[in-house]
Amino acid sequence: MSAFQQVIKANETAILSGWLSEMATSTRRTDLMGDTEIRQQATELLRLFTEASQTSSDVQSAAFASTKEFLKDVAKSRMDQGFTPAETALFVLSMKQPVFNALRDAMKSNPSELVTEIWAAGNLLDKLSMLTVTNAIGFRELTIQRQQEEMLELSTPVVKLWDGILALPLIGTLDSARTQVVMESLLTAIVDTNSQVAIIDITGVPTVDTLVAQHLIKTITAARLMGADCYLSGIRPAIAQTIVHLGIDLTDIQTKAKLSDAFALALQRSGKTVVSTKGSAPKPKEL
Amino acid sequence: MALKRETYRIDVSNDVVRVRQVARSWAAELKFSLVDQTKFVTATSELARNTLEHGGGGTMTAEIVENGTKKGIRLIFDDQGPGIANIELALRDGYTSAGGMGLGLSGSKRLVNEFEINSEPGRGTTVTIIRWK
Ligand SMILES: Nc1ncnc2c1ncn2[C@@H]1O[C@H](COP(=O)(O)OP(=O)(O)O)[C@@H](O)[C@H]1O
Ligand SMILES: [Mg+2]
Numbered sequence: 001m002s003a004f005q006q007v008i009k010a011n012e013t014a015i016l017s018g019w020l021s022e023m024a025t026s027t028r029r030t031d032l033m034g035d036t037e038i039r040q041q042a043t044e045l046l047r048l049f050t051e052a053s054q055t056s057s058d059v060q061s062a063a064f065a066s067t068k069e070f071l072k073d074v075a076k077s078r079m080d081q082g083f084t085p086a087e088t089a090l091f092v093l094s095m096k097q098p099v100f101n102a103l104r105d106a107m108k109s110n111p112s113e114l115v116t117e118i119w120a121a122g123n124l125l126d127k128l129s130m131l132t133v134t135n136a137i138g139f140r141e142l143t144i145q146r147q148q149e150e151m152l153e154l155s156t157p158v159v160k161l162w163d164g165i166l167a168l169p170l171i172g173t174l175d176s177a178r179t180q181v182v183m184e185s186l187l188t189a190i191v192d193t194n195s196q197v198a199i200i201d202i203t204g205v206p207t208v209d210t211l212v213a214q215h216l217i218k219t220i221t222a223a224r225l226m227g228a229d230c231y232l233s234g235i236r237p238a239i240a241q242t243i244v245h246l247g248i249d250l251t252d253i254q255t256k257a258k259l260s261d262a263f264a265l266a267l268q269r270s271g272k273t274v275v276s277t278k279g280s281a282p283k284p285k286e287l
Numbered sequence: 288m289a290l291k292r293e294t295y296r297i298d299v300s301n302d303v304v305r306v307r308q309v310a311r312s313w314a315a316e317l318k319f320s321l322v323d324q325t326k327f328v329t330a331t332s333e334l335a336r337n338t339l340e341h342g343g344g345g346t347m348t349a350e351i352v353e354n355g356t357k358k359g360i361r362l363i364f365d366d367q368g369p370g371i372a373n374i375e376l377a378l379r380d381g382y383t384s385a386g387g388m389g390l391g392l393s394g395s396k397r398l399v400n401e402f403e404i405n406s407e408p409g410r411g412t413t414v415t416i417i418r419w420k
Contacts (some may be wrong), residue, residue, distance in 0.1 A: 067358065131348075173304050173307075206311075206328075207307060207325075207328055207329055207332055208329070209329050209332040209333055209336070209391075210333060210388040210390045210391055210394065211332075211336060211387070211388075214387065214388050214390065237322070238321045238322045238324075238326075239323035239325060241325075241326070242322075242324055242325050242329045243327050244400065245326065245391050245394065245397045245398050246329065246333075246392050246394035246395075246397070246398065247380050247390045247393060248388070248390060264359070
């Protein structure tokens with residue numbers, strides 16, 4: 001009587017060192033993970049696996065709960081460390097070789113039993129590695145989703161174009177809670193820099209609906225109450241037409257097609273002009 | 288008859304962004320002009336937000352529809368929220384019950400080719416729009 005469970009239990013130390021050297025040659029990523037950590041993970045997984053397989057050979061059974069829980073943590077930490085899902089699965093799969101070696105040594109005299117047990121042990125390890133891949137991909141999807149959400153958020157700095165002239169170039173969708181924050185940061189900057197003009201540029205905003213318009217109008221009204229002029233620039237033709245159809249009235253707001261036009265207006269209103277220091281522009285060369 | 292149909296949940300603010308992206312990519316797929324894409328996406332944004340804010344969440348079903356040789360996109364916004372007691376009033380420019388601009392329903396009606404509201408107080412609201420290519 002020498003089922004693979006008993007063989008594994010009897011050869012835990014040998015399997016562990018075989019597994020570690022297997023990983024060292026084929027699957028190790030020294031750039032991503034240190035020796036100590038990998039040894040700890042391998043030791044723990046082998047211990048859990050050996051223990052669970054004594055009572056069951058079904059990965060869905062309660063006996064494997066802590067093994068699966070551990071593999072979930074492994075998948076998560078490896079995804080965080082930058083391993084691919086395949087590399088993460090290899091961690092489990094590379095246990096096969098030393099396990100098979102131990103089985104071969106223990107069942108030399110009985111080839112048909114050897115085949116049966118190799119198949120059983122291999123099957124179990126395959127299922128665990130599939131589970132690891134599924135976990136790894138799940139974590140990756142969560143990461144992607146989180147990054148997408150972050151990209152949808154605005155990260156928009158208030159920039160000072162000139163003494164007394166601020167610009168807020170908005171980029172991205174404008175309906176999250178961040179919009180409020182960004183608009184407030186413009187108002188704060190107006191006070192802090194004692195600016196007379198603020199330009200909100202919406203060239204990078206894909207959709208202007210009534211909620212966005214309401215945010216813009218509120219901010220512009222608040223800026224006015226604080227004694228600053230506020231211009232709106234970067235309204236693309238398609239957006240201008242859409243705004244008209246929606247019925248939004250922007251006639252009270254100073255709008256300009258481009259940020260540069262709004263800046264020129266701001267300079268003019270604050271009594272500044274731009275002059276060329278090189279005299280007249282160079283004449284084109286005659287052929 | 289729908290050539291293609293998908294349903295999306297609208298439960299959180301980000302879902303509004305997502306269904307807007309769906310509207311944009313379907314409109315681009317049917318080769319809507321840039322102006323028509325923008326109008327369609329903006330109407331989507333208004334109605335999806337109403338589903339979320341006034342209807343307490345719901346779904347958007349998108350369909351590609353055909354009428355003879357014409358193709359278009361039909362969007363159905365559906366919720367089981369409080370419903371609209373006075374549809375005529377809700378469709379009036381500037382009417383809002385919640386501190387909005389009150390231009391979402393009336394404005395999006397002007398941005399599409401076909402517009403229909405069905406609502407029953409206490410039962411929910413369904414708004415259906417079509418924009419033809
Ligand atoms: N899905 C809905 N469920 C319940 N009420 C709605 C729904 N959509 C619109 N309404 C009602 O119609 C009004 C007008 O909607 P809308 O024109 O989009 O303006 P706003 O959203 O700015 O209030 C809303 O204030 C609300 O009372
Ligand atoms: Mg609305």
